[in-house]
Amino acid sequence: xxxxxxxxxxxxxxxxxxxxxxxxxxxxxxxxxxxxxxxxxxxxxxxxxxxxxxxxxxxxxxxxxxxxxxxxxxxxxxxxxxxxxxxxxxxxxxxxxxxxxxxxxxxxxxxxxxxxxxxxxxxxxxxxxxxxxxxxxxxxxxxxxxxxxxxxxxxxxxxxxxxxxxxxxxxxxxxxxxxxxxxxxxxxxxxxxxxxxxxxxxxxxxxxxxxxxxxxxxxxxxxxxxxxxxxxxxxxxxxxxxxxxxxxxxxxxxxxxxxxxxxxxxxxxxxxxxxxxxxxxxxxxxxxxxxxxxxxxxxxxxxxxxxxxxxxxxxxxxxxxxxxxxxxxxxxxxxxxxxxxxxxxxxxxxxxxxxxxxxxxxxxxxxxxxxxxxxxxxxxxxxxxxxxxxxxxxxxxxxxxxxxxxxxxxxxxxxxxxxxxxxxxxxxxxxxxxxxxxxxxxxxxxxxxxxxxxxxxxxxxxxxxxxxxxxxxxxxxxxxxxxxxxxxxxxxxxxxxxxxxxxxxxxxxxxxxxxxxxxxxxxxxxxxxxxxxxxxxxxxxxxxxxxxxxxxxxxxxxxxxxxxxxxxxxxxxxxxxxxxxxxxxxxxxxxxxxxxxxxxxxxxxxxxxxxxxxxxxxxxxxxxxxxxxxxxxxxxxxxxxxxxxxxxxxxxxxxxxxxxxxxxxxxxxxxxxxxxxxxxxxxxxxxxxxxxxxxxxxxxxxxxxxxxxxxxxxxxxxxxxxxxxxxxxxxxxxxxxxxxxxxxxxxxxxxxx
Numbered sequence: 001x002x003x004x005x006x007x008x009x010x011x012x013x014x015x016x017x018x019x020x021x022x023x024x025x026x027x028x029x030x031x032x033x034x035x036x037x038x039x040x041x042x043x044x045x046x047x048x049x050x051x052x053x054x055x056x057x058x059x060x061x062x063x064x065x066x067x068x069x070x071x072x073x074x075x076x077x078x079x080x081x082x083x084x085x086x087x088x089x090x091x092x093x094x095x096x097x098x099x100x101x102x103x104x105x106x107x108x109x110x111x112x113x114x115x116x117x118x119x120x121x122x123x124x125x126x127x128x129x130x131x132x133x134x135x136x137x138x139x140x141x142x143x144x145x146x147x148x149x150x151x152x153x154x155x156x157x158x159x160x161x162x163x164x165x166x167x168x169x170x171x172x173x174x175x176x177x178x179x180x181x182x183x184x185x186x187x188x189x190x191x192x193x194x195x196x197x198x199x200x201x202x203x204x205x206x207x208x209x210x211x212x213x214x215x216x217x218x219x220x221x222x223x224x225x226x227x228x229x230x231x232x233x234x235x236x237x238x239x240x241x242x243x244x245x246x247x248x249x250x251x252x253x254x255x256x257x258x259x260x261x262x263x264x265x266x267x268x269x270x271x272x273x274x275x276x277x278x279x280x281x282x283x284x285x286x287x288x289x290x291x292x293x294x295x296x297x298x299x300x301x302x303x304x305x306x307x308x309x310x311x312x313x314x315x316x317x318x319x320x321x322x323x324x325x326x327x328x329x330x331x332x333x334x335x336x337x338x339x340x341x342x343x344x345x346x347x348x349x350x351x352x353x354x355x356x357x358x359x360x361x362x363x364x365x366x367x368x369x370x371x372x373x374x375x376x377x378x379x380x381x382x383x384x385x386x387x388x389x390x391x392x393x394x395x396x397x398x399x400x401x402x403x404x405x406x407x408x409x410x411x412x413x414x415x416x417x418x419x420x421x422x423x424x425x426x427x428x429x430x431x432x433x434x435x436x437x438x439x440x441x442x443x444x445x446x447x448x449x450x451x452x453x454x455x456x457x458x459x460x461x462x463x464x465x466x467x468x469x470x471x472x473x474x475x476x477x478x479x480x481x482x483x484x485x486x487x488x489x490x491x492x493x494x495x496x497x498x499x500x501x502x503x504x505x506x507x508x509x510x511x512x513x514x515x516x517x518x519x520x521x522x523x524x525x526x527x528x529x530x531x532x533x534x535x536x537x538x539x540x541x542x543x544x545x546x547x548x549x550x551x552x553x554x555x556x557x558x559x560x561x562x563x564x565x566x567x568x569x570x571x572x573x574x575x576x577x578x579x580x581x582x583x584x585x586x587x588x589x590x591x592x593x594x595x596x597x598x599x600x601x602x603x604x605x606x607x608x609x610x611x612x613x614x615x616x617x618x619x620x621x622x623x624x625x626x627x628x629x630x631x632x633x634x635x636x637x638x639x640x641x642x643x644x645x646x647x648x649x650x651x652x653x654x655x656x657x658x659x660x661x662x663x664x665x666x667x668x669x670x671x672x673x674x675x676x677x678x679x680x681x682x683x684x685x686x687x688x689x690x691x692x693x694x695x696x697x698x699x700x701x702x703x704x705x706x707x708x709x710x711x712x713x714x715x716x717x718x719x720x721x722x723x724x725x726x727x728x729x730x731x732x733x734x735x736x737x738x739x740x741x742x743x744x745x746x747x748x749x750x751x752x753x
Contacts, residue, residue, distance in 0.1 A: 011082045042088040061155045072122035074152040095143035106210040113275050118149040120264035127193040130160040136199035137180045178222040179212045183255050186223040194257040201252025209237040215635040217661045218705050244274035493749040494524045525569050529576045532753040536570035536579050547581050560600040569615050574622045582614040589632030615662045619669045628661045635659040653691030667713045675705050697735025706748035717749045
């Protein structure tokens with residue numbers, strides 16, 4: 001994209017080229033003419049100058065960094081304005097950032113320690129000045145020509161003790177980068193220095209493994225994982241790490257602040273000790289704590305890993321021999337409430353069928369708030385869902401946490417193990433769920449839903465993937481608003497109102513918003529049936545998400561699934577008789593595709609390969625399902641697959657080293673809109689239905705996701721998240737003529753006929 005500032009004179013600085021562009025500012029390499037030196041010039045773009053929020057944040061950053069003078073904080077030389085456009089002049093760091101280093105893979109332990117030892121004193125120095133960084137991440141750690149590390153970017157920092165004293169621009173709401181947010185930051189709770197320690201722990205995890213602990217389709221999903229999901233074992237990802245190093249990382253990532261390190265120096269010292277003395281335990285946990293090695297990522301989904309009983313010593317490195325006399329092995333127990341695979345198979349109706357099964361009275365109930373249930377052993381409490389205005393990448397759902405003893409028990413054990421327990425039907429090392437095969441998808445009742453197999457369905461494309469898909473070509477950000485005067489469609493989405501997530505409908509012609517649900521549960525990812533009479537969605541009622549259907553005519557709600565794993569992202573068959581959804585069958589972060597009738601009957605698995613399969617969508621002729629497939633927690637492995645229902649044939653429509661996710665067909669089934677990596681985390685792309693001709697059609701100022709074609713195929717609606725909040729946008733199907741809709745903090749829009 002051309003940049004008008006390059007080659008221009010800005011005050012006493014000559015702009016040479018652009019270094020980086022973030023959600024709030026652009027950084028250029030410039031020459032300071034008076035000093036004849038190269039500097040980094042951080043400039044607020046002109047289109048943000050009309051927004052008092054962005055302008056105030058930029059000025060606030062200047063006020064904060066003026067208080068900071070440390071050898072490992074990027075020095076600031078100057079602050080000024082040129083034609084009303086503010087800028088900050090800083091020391092130029094020619095070696096890039098830690099994020100650039102991680103781009104080549106995990107860092108050596110010694111290099112990681114070197115960076116941590118430099119960043120930690122700078123972070124503690126800021127904390128001693130009562131300043132929280134709130135956006136600590138590898139891209140905000142810059143490197144000079146000697147490779148020394150410097151902390152930078154205090155754009156969303158908070159000054160502790162200044163709440164209510166004119167600092168609401170930077171002290172209120174949920175802001176930050178979701179992949180590095182602490183659980184309390186994601187929930188909008190009070191924070192202290194230990195929130196930055198969590199982010200430092202995420203960064204430590206990423207430097208040592210080459211990937212972040214939590215990956216998901218959306219910022220919303222990542223933030224939920226920060227609150228609810230134990231991090232994976234670093235040693236599973238990088239077996240070269242020692243148990244001592246892993247303990248340091250996992251302590252930094254404790255869900256409760258009081259269980260983390262209190263200062264960055266404490267973390268740094270513990271990490272140094274773990275590196276220098278790998279045979280010792282460097283934590284405050286009881287020495288007799290039982291630690292079970294996680295299931296190796298390369299094992300079949302049904303394979304069981306060996307475990308160590310309480311009191312055994314964990315090997316300090318993969319090469320160290322096991323104890324001479326191990327205690328008896330404790331076998332994982334199968335889940336008592338198996339997912340829908342336990343239900344008998346049922347015939348799949350032809351896509352052309354117009355029959356709509358009547359919802360029995362005994363499976364439906366009036367629209368009432370979904371309440372939390374009390375367990376007979378532990379009392380659960382609903383976390384406050386205080387979701388603020390703006391977020392670079394996320395507005396987050398609040399979630400359920402247990403009281404101290406129960407939570408701490410899972411916190412201590414789950415963070416060092418991946419308890420991948422197979423369903424009760426699975427036995428043997430090779431047991432796994434498999435693709436339901438068959439020449440006719442309509443005759444699933446002749447095929448076992450679960451069977452033993454020695455091979456997973458082939459991932460080899462049956463249609464050739466397009467060459468050179470990664471990266472797909474970028475387009476400039478459109479600026480023209482479309483004329484909606486002729487549009488009569490409605491859109492549906494979920495949004496945060498009154499500290500709760502519910503489903504809403506928006507009329508494009510009148511601009512009127514209608515609330516469709518009003519419950520105590522967290523409701524998200526709605527999708528209207530093809531005839532517009534029903535809405536399917538996921539809701540958290542008892543600590544995990546289940547699938548529900550709302551009848552719009554009278555508000556009747558039917559619960560379709562009820563188990564103790566996550567059921568997510570429902571989608572309708574073209575005739576409206578069936579709903580396909582994703583279920584975390586093994587409770588390990590991987591998802592299988594299931595189907596269920598609209599009344600909750602005939603649940604069964606339709607696709608599983610042991611990986612993460614999610615966001616399935618039907619073609620309008622009912623011939624295909626497309627979905628995201630890859631490894632749990634590693635978005636760079638996610639590709640778009642196409643499943644032909646009649647034959648069971650699987651085609652890979654994308655095949656690259658970047659994330660491809662959330663596909664959806666155009667109404668005529670000729671194109672697919674989906675999400676790819678973009679300048680600010682994600683962008684919107686389209687490709688032909690066979691995977692060819694892929695291109696980015698929109699990559700705006702924020703994180704774009706949840707894209708869907710209009711019923712006539714002329715428009716695309718989507719979400720875009722920036723520091724100013726989440727907005728729903730509308731554009732032509734070619735990516736031009738983009739318009740913001742007047743919807744406050746809405747997510748995941750789609751169309752209602």
